[in-house]
Amino acid sequence: MGDILCEIITSSDITSLWKVTKDQVEICNSCEFRYACPDNRIPIFDSKSNQYYHLTPCKYDPKTKKWNA
Numbered sequence: 001m002g003d004i005l006c007e008i009i010t011s012s013d014i015t016s017l018w019k020v021t022k023d024q025v026e027i028c029n030s031c032e033f034r035y036a037c038p039d040n041r042i043p044i045f046d047s048k049s050n051q052y053y054h055l056t057p058c059k060y061d062p063k064t065k066k067w068n069a
């Protein structure tokens with residue numbers, strides 16, 4: 001059981017996201033909350049732009065500096 005758990009938590013599917021910061025995520029990288037953001041969406045990597053992005057929008061828009069209801 002311990003070996004399986006260890007295999008899961010050390011798999012690259014999980015560890016590859018450990019060091020992703022909001023500076024590497026489109027839109028978030030221009031947000032003033034990026035170093036204190038509690039967002040838990042899983043970012044997707046786009047190899048063309050070499051950046052991460054989210055499939056769903058955040059309720060905050062850094063460009064307009066407004067929260068969307």
Ligand code: SF4
Pocket residue numbers: 022027028029031032033034037038039058059060061062
């Ligand atoms: S508040 Fe929204 S846009 Fe800003 S860093 Fe967090 S998830 Fe990104």
